[in-house]
Amino acid sequence: MTDIHDLTRRLQRSNDSKIILCVSDGLGGLPLTPGGQTELETAQTPNMDQLAQRGVTGMSIPVLPGIAPGSGPGHLGLFGYDPLQFEIGRGVLEALGIDFDLGPDDVAIRGNFCTIDGEGLITDRRAGRIASEIGKKLCEKLDAIEIPGVEVFVRHVKEYRLVIVFRGKGLGGHINDTDPQRTGVPPLEPQGRDEASSRTADICREFLTQAQTILQDDAPANLLTMRGIAKRPPIPTFEEVYGTRAAAIAVYPMYRGLARLVGMDVLDAGATLADQMTCLEENWNSYDFFFVHFKYTDSTGEDGNFSGKVEKIEDLDAAVPRMTALNPEVLMITGDHSTPAKMRAHSGHPVPTLLVAEQCRFDGSTSFGESVCRVGELGQFEAKYLMLQALAHAGRLDKYGA
Amino acid sequence: MTDIHDLTRRLQRSNDSKIILCVSDGLGGLPLTPGGQTELETAQTPNMDQLAQRGVTGMSIPVLPGIAPGSGPGHLGLFGYDPLQFEIGRGVLEALGIDFDLGPDDVAIRGNFCTIDGEGLITDRRAGRIASEIGKKLCEKLDAIEIPGVEVFVRHVKEYRLVIVFRGKGLGGHINDTDPQRTGVPPLEPQGRDEASSRTADICREFLTQAQTILQDDAPANLLTMRGIAKRPPIPTFEEVYGTRAAAIAVYPMYRGLARLVGMDVLDAGATLADQMTCLEENWNSYDFFFVHFKYTDSTGEDGNFSGKVEKIEDLDAAVPRMTALNPEVLMITGDHSTPAKMRAHSGHPVPTLLVAEQCRFDGSTSFGESVCRVGELGQFEAKYLMLQALAHAGRLDKYGA
Numbered sequence: 001m002t003d004i005h006d007l008t009r010r011l012q013r014s015n016d017s018k019i020i021l022c023v024s025d026g027l028g029g030l031p032l033t034p035g036g037q038t039e040l041e042t043a044q045t046p047n048m049d050q051l052a053q054r055g056v057t058g059m060s061i062p063v064l065p066g067i068a069p070g071s072g073p074g075h076l077g078l079f080g081y082d083p084l085q086f087e088i089g090r091g092v093l094e095a096l097g098i099d100f101d102l103g104p105d106d107v108a109i110r111g112n113f114c115t116i117d118g119e120g121l122i123t124d125r126r127a128g129r130i131a132s133e134i135g136k137k138l139c140e141k142l143d144a145i146e147i148p149g150v151e152v153f154v155r156h157v158k159e160y161r162l163v164i165v166f167r168g169k170g171l172g173g174h175i176n177d178t179d180p181q182r183t184g185v186p187p188l189e190p191q192g193r194d195e196a197s198s199r200t201a202d203i204c205r206e207f208l209t210q211a212q213t214i215l216q217d218d219a220p221a222n223l224l225t226m227r228g229i230a231k232r233p234p235i236p237t238f239e240e241v242y243g244t245r246a247a248a249i250a251v252y253p254m255y256r257g258l259a260r261l262v263g264m265d266v267l268d269a270g271a272t273l274a275d276q277m278t279c280l281e282e283n284w285n286s287y288d289f290f291f292v293h294f295k296y297t298d299s300t301g302e303d304g305n306f307s308g309k310v311e312k313i314e315d316l317d318a319a320v321p322r323m324t325a326l327n328p329e330v331l332m333i334t335g336d337h338s339t340p341a342k343m344r345a346h347s348g349h350p351v352p353t354l355l356v357a358e359q360c361r362f363d364g365s366t367s368f369g370e371s372v373c374r375v376g377e378l379g380q381f382e383a384k385y386l387m388l389q390a391l392a393h394a395g396r397l398d399k400y401g402a
Numbered sequence: 403m404t405d406i407h408d409l410t411r412r413l414q415r416s417n418d419s420k421i422i423l424c425v426s427d428g429l430g431g432l433p434l435t436p437g438g439q440t441e442l443e444t445a446q447t448p449n450m451d452q453l454a455q456r457g458v459t460g461m462s463i464p465v466l467p468g469i470a471p472g473s474g475p476g477h478l479g480l481f482g483y484d485p486l487q488f489e490i491g492r493g494v495l496e497a498l499g500i501d502f503d504l505g506p507d508d509v510a511i512r513g514n515f516c517t518i519d520g521e522g523l524i525t526d527r528r529a530g531r532i533a534s535e536i537g538k539k540l541c542e543k544l545d546a547i548e549i550p551g552v553e554v555f556v557r558h559v560k561e562y563r564l565v566i567v568f569r570g571k572g573l574g575g576h577i578n579d580t581d582p583q584r585t586g587v588p589p590l591e592p593q594g595r596d597e598a599s600s601r602t603a604d605i606c607r608e609f610l611t612q613a614q615t616i617l618q619d620d621a622p623a624n625l626l627t628m629r630g631i632a633k634r635p636p637i638p639t640f641e642e643v644y645g646t647r648a649a650a651i652a653v654y655p656m657y658r659g660l661a662r663l664v665g666m667d668v669l670d671a672g673a674t675l676a677d678q679m680t681c682l683e684e685n686w687n688s689y690d691f692f693f694v695h696f697k698y699t700d701s702t703g704e705d706g707n708f709s710g711k712v713e714k715i716e717d718l719d720a721a722v723p724r725m726t727a728l729n730p731e732v733l734m735i736t737g738d739h740s741t742p743a744k745m746r747a748h749s750g751h752p753v754p755t756l757l758v759a760e761q762c763r764f765d766g767s768t769s770f771g772e773s774v775c776r777v778g779e780l781g782q783f784e785a786k787y788l789m790l791q792a793l794a795h796a797g798r799l800d801k802y803g804a
């Protein structure tokens with residue numbers, strides 16, 4: 001069976017076109033009351049409305065109907081990678097999220113500081129949610145651990161959370177979590193499910209033994225558990241599968257890491273949307289494909305802040321003219337998932353999507369919002385197919401078969 | 403995972419119903435200006451509009467979103483065969499396109515006459531685009547080539563293009579092209595990727611050696627290259643998977659060949675739509691399923707002739723009453739892909755589709771056009787599922803499971 005990328009590898013055609021994928025994180029929403037308007041429909045978005053009139057709209061299904069994705073699968077889908085095929089382990093995502101430059105042979109682990117009693121039983125799985133300053137210092141101590149045959153990196157994330165990375169040849173990531181998910185029991189023993197992972201499990205045990213000695217006087221954080229032990233999945237690059245030189249303009253480490261994972265160059269922009277637009281303009285001639293990430297529609301949604309999310313959508317709308325002024329052959333605005341303020345969480349609702357290009361089939365969309373997108377020309381589609389539409393509308397795909 | 407045909411084999415139920423699948427090649431279009439109407443929407447189509455009011459509409463995705471198919475995958479999809487699973491090699495399509503009756507064991511090759519210099523380097527990959535009369539004569543000379551163990555057929559296509567077929571037992575079609583895709587180098591050696599293909603590559607070499615002797619005084623066409631070396635894919639027949647006796651009424655060889663590939667009887671009709679309708683009427687009692695192919699909506703689209711395509715659509719509309727007069731249980735009108743005059747090429751836009759049957763769920767469609775089909779009852783669906791709808795609406799499918 002030919003998969004998406006077998007197809008794009010075979011059909012890719014190069015030209016001078018430019019494609020912008022603007023991801024407004026958690027864009028999709030819900031009305032607060034039946035019959036009401038969503039965040040996107042409530043927002044005043046004259047620029048995006050005009051784009052909807054010039055282009056086509058539709059609804060993106062991030063993974064499968066009803067499934068709410070995390071940031072990882074949400075973005076992989078938009079990048080054209082089947083999120084059910086390419087799974088990213090928790091440890092890897094955590095490492096990407098702190099901008100750790102993870103190599104293809106590295107094993108990444110999410111760590112949680114915990115408290116054990118005199119008999120080695122866990123009494124607090126989060127070590128009393130220690131302050132970040134304390135967590136940071138403990139990580140610096142653990143970073144001194146040396147294990148023959150591998151490099152060891154220990155990095156602090158936040159409060160009781162940390163990342164451990166083992167770098168070396170022949171490591172494996174198929175190892176169970178040591179967090180038993182309850183108190184009153186000892187941590188689980190790490191066990192590898194194949195030969196490389198067994199060797200790596202030995203390294204985990206050695207690390208935990210040394211850590212226990214180092215942390216013995218640091219109660220409540222006198223040990224740690226390990227979760228989501230994983231290697232980077234082998235992912236073909238954007239350049240290889242689509243033939244595009246791709247750049248990411250994202251502020252938050254997680255999204256920069258996800259972009260790096262698929263082989264995008266990660267550009268350095270300032271923290272504001274205006275900075276991101278400046279970065280886009282300055283790098284316009286150096287790339288074919290630009291991933292622009294806007295975080296705040298998700299964070300306001302997570303906070304349950306309906307009007308805050310509306311404002312952030314309006315901020316994004318105000319930045320649109322700087323993107324259209326560059327005359328990209330294809331401009332897409334969508335989200336990696338919905339984050340309705342009403343739910344204060346990622347949801348499985350489909351995501352409003354907009355695509356503007358010369359060869360669009362006009363679909364009568366009058367504005368950009370869920371009700372309009374529901375009947376747009378792009379239909380309801382799985383997110384992983386959006387890149388096909390982008391490449392097709394940019395003239396970057398040959399005909400399939402004769 | 404149960405595939406479509408595993409399902410239809412299990413569920414097929416026979417009855418006296420008649421199904422017509424009318425394929426207007428390249429039917430889907432684009433407005434010339436944003437907000438305008440497509441070719442189909444511009445055309446006056448009172449008969450198809452009435453059908454839309456009696457039936458249901460939708461949008462067919464030929465392969466995957468955005469992917470523009472050639473005629474082969476476009477039609478296989480409509481016939482209910484996954485076009486990504488059943489791939490048809492270039493040589494096979496070329497042989498079908500000249501009405502060559504290809505057997506299941508035959509290896510078909512697309513040949514290009516070329517020019518080589520005294521050192522055997524290619525100086526022109528198309529032999530100066532020799533006239534068809536010359537190409538035809540050279541093919542007759544090559545048709546005399548004899549190779550022990552196989553029958554050899556050489557047929558002219560057009561100008562510098564030809565088809566070579568080897569017929570024999572145990573041949574293989576996994577052989578590289580000998581066309582190096584550039585000049586100044588010799589043709590590539592044919593190499594087989596498995597045992598049967600290696601034997602067949604030997605036959606290719608023997609053919610090319612003899613051809614070089616025969617053509618030595620025929621510059622600029624003093625050799626040929628081979629491309630798309632392939633066997634017919636094993637394809638289950640319409641009768642086996644759907645339980646229908648199927649007939650094709652198509653004028654152009656390519657479409658007759660595609661119909662033959664899935665086991666349809668290919669009927670002989672005159673060249674006009676009226677002739678095709680007469681053929682349909684005359685054979686009405688002999689078959690359950692009729693594939694009627696109308697070419698000219700594609701060719702006018704390829705020519706960039708918007709108003710010409712509109713006229714051809716109106717011609718098709720005028721033929722509709724002869725189809726409805728036969729009272730088929732299911733009548734479908736669709737295209738194998740879009741060929742917008744604006745693009746002068748096959749495109750990946752979804753294709754307007756109409757299905758009329760007694761058990762249709764009325765969807766309020768008022769006419770047959772892209773804007774209406776976008777919100778019709780059939781939704782946006784992959785073309786390979788249309789046959790399921792046809793069989794279901796013809797009462798030819800049992801319930802799945804108890």
